[in-house]
Amino acid sequence: MSEPYDPKTIEERWRDFWREKGFFKADIENTDRKFYYLNMFPYPSGKLHAGHGRNYILGDAIVRFLNMRGYNVLNPMGWDAFGLPAENAAIEQGVHPRDWTWRNIEEFKRQFRAWGVEYDWDREIATCEPDYYKWTQWIFLKLYERGLAYRAASDVNYCPHCDTVLANEQVVGGRCERCGSVVERKKLTQWFFKITDYAQRLLDDLEKLPDWPERVKLMQKNWIGRSEGALVTFKSERGDPIEVFTTRPDTLWGATFLVLAPEHPLVEALTAPDRRAEVEEYREQAARQTEVERLSTEREKTGVPIGAYAINPVNGERIPIWIADYVLMGYGTGAIMAVPAHDERDFQFALKYGIPVIPVIAPPGGVRKSYLRKGTTREGLAEALREAGFQVAEEDGDLYVTLAEGDRERYVALVQGYLNPNAWTEVIGAGWEFVFPDAVLNVGSLAEERAVLERCRELEQRVREVRTVAELLWREKFHRDLLFHAEYGEMLNSGPLTGTPGGAAVKRTIQWLEERGIGKHAVTYRLRDWLISRQRYWGAPIPMVHCDRCGVVPVPEEELPVLLPDVPFIEKKGLADIPEFVEAPCPRCGGPARRDTDTMDTFVDSAWYYLRYISPKDDRQAFDPDLVNRWLPVDLYVGGVEHAILHLLYSRFITKALHDMGYLAFDEPFRRLFTQGMITYPAYWCDEHHWIPPGEVAEGSRCPHCGAPLDVQVLAMSKSKKNVVPPDELIEKYGADTERLYTLFMGPPERDIEWSEEGVRGAWRFLSRLWALVTEQIPAIKDIKGAVEPGELDKAGEELWKKLHATIKKVTEEFEGRLGLNTAIAALMELTGIFSDYLNREKRDPRLVREVVRNLILLISPFTPFLAEELWSRLGEGKSVLETPWPQCDERALAAGEVEIPVQINGKVRARLRLPSSVAEDKQALQEAALADPAVAARISGKEVVRVIAVPGKLVSIVVG
């Protein structure tokens, strides 16, 4: 019996081997055949679980492959070590955040070693160390010099639980991304990075990233949120200019009110004395609201008029000014023109508050509708309309008429003859018209709207309390779908531009506005500046000093780093609470001054770390400009999609800023991005006892503590939900190779997949089989010399030999291309199966056996490096696997000798032919061979062959009558 597969012993033998041999150290000076592979560095919190393996095991396999392919691979690792969890843990446990962080780092490193995941540890960095954050501060100073870092008072997101402000990107659905607390809005003076200066380039340059997932690029695009339109200047009656941004300047003539954000600076000056109390109250109430309340959908819009009026510059209409919280101060100019006829929100608002609606854009399709209430016309109208070819529906004596394009004149003429003296009907479509027996009135301006309303009120008791024409029309459900639309269309009621077709409307209007100096073309972005101040201890101090005489003064470069004060860490403490830190002389005048007491957002730390790995110990500069330009951009960057916006957008911004300052030759940091999916696992929730680890769940999915039925959800593995699989246990039971293999085999790396213990056992079985297979062969092939002679192989040998080379091709292509390593492993399993069959035969070619064994070991080594290294050494190869070149595919093996060709008759596979490839590749010969096949011939005999399609090397398709 052969030696059983014992991963525990084998793996321990090789754990330090690779590191000691220096296989993972990059030759930094030589960039001829360089490859910068980078995994997103982790935040060292607690322990790694199987879910983390998705990222690191994938990376390690790729790096081992690249090494064998002869690349000079730079593959560093470090720690995103500043941040709130360290501080919170420290507060709870009474340890210093630095100690807590380094304990975790040591644990992570132990686990990497156990996994066989190797890095160039000489380049290790930790963002919490002064020799790193010194340069984070340096970058801050550089941005400040360039005007890209500034201090401003603004409404900021504040997390009451984390006791700090948050960037816009860190607020998810109105809640703190980290702790889930409802975010409050506060007016504070804070530091910002001017990322909005780069909005257009961050958007445009996405096109320079063909090897990024489309999904991620799209998310960034949406986040930047570019809108093109116009800035139009309205004036208050007193003459104050009020600038509004609109994407629909073509609807300008339909503006019937103006809305300012409650925080808009002009509100104060414009509010009429008799409106002041109500306006103040509304503003306070809006300010009190949390993001969540303000964002809650389906909430009815509210607002108050401020008692002032504005003049529409295009038609001189006097329109009321309102404030409403659906207008945001942070976007555009914080003021909008409201066009209720062509914007859903404005329409709702206008209807609620009785503000007139004027249609100015024809709806698509040219449909018009008219409604005639019972008793408003003489008898016989319905018949007359039908006779004239109109589409009429009748219900309880009421008539509902739908008009096609071009029917209007005929309809108006006909219906006027039937209308009773005190009645009217509306024709709603491209414009709203009111048909009276003696006149047709159009709703094309505020004055006309009033006139129509007056007349209707006089004629009809029922509508006396109606405030606007729109409200009158809204009462009739038949009209509702035509009262507002947001499509492009021909301009109506728009003075000199009336009749402009929809396709040209926006452009023509902007041109018209520019000619008159009323407005101009403009672009707005949803992206806001990046708020980087954090009121916490565990981060890089902002290197600024506040002096009463000199103002805000940067700390001189040569005085960096501004060190975090080394306080014994016991309680919640910000830098502001530490006088030794705060008090500092002013760098400019030397007088007493105060240090800035905020630390930087940890996303600043991680926005440039990929540059530091190039020269991690350089104490003269953040990075070596020559080397950095030779090694970057990063060739392949692998991490989770959760960073699609935050980290990746910030890194792109910092790279571009440093590029513009002349420090970097490139302006995109990551050439190729790969986002791996998450590993999920059932998470059990008990209302009383919260998350229950899957291992403790009682029979029938019940809580082990109270027996209540548990709520099960398959979620991403995470410590907080207690649904993690610890690698230590897996490695103890099956070995690291098995975990590695299963992690990469479970599915495509970019997809989320549920972890399966059975799947792990499958990987284990395969490795045991492979181990047995190879170890049994070693004595027989150890001393065999000479290469395989394909010509001398028998049929089974040839098949195996071809499979071997097809597998080499497949595995190589997956590593170099789309990283579908699950299919690469499947191919290795297939090869192993065929090899096993071959070994059961009497006749074997020992040279072939040796070639298959050698290549199988090499091909599987990126996935299961321990097993590969062990077998390789037993084979007596001397060198390490990692010193051996990656297998080469023999092109001769790909030219198949015999292939199976399916024959379709009328689209169905009816026969499969085994043909020499010389025949299969020749269209004429292939067709003849197919028609000559007895099974095929039998099927088509007596039928007319209509057509024969022979695709060389693929199939034959015969169509019979």
Add this chain to the structure above:
RNA sequence: GCCGGGGUGGCGGAAUUGGUAGACGCGCUGGACUCAGGAUCCAGUGGGGAAGUAACCCCCGUGUGGGUUCGAGUCCCACCCCCGGCACCA
């Protein structure tokens, strides 16, 4: 609501360019070994039917309904469902 991705056996998934659907693995079924097996090995395994010595043969089948094509998981149109992002962005 808008934008994107995706629906393939009992399960994870494969089919990379319009060309043999279900590779590989899990699970399941049967068998072997065994005192025993939740270990290991061998065989089978999309559904249905015919056949019964067997090779093999027939029908259906990739969310639903249409279409293009000799041929569709793959392309086009409409719809349903799931996941992700954004969400009063003017």
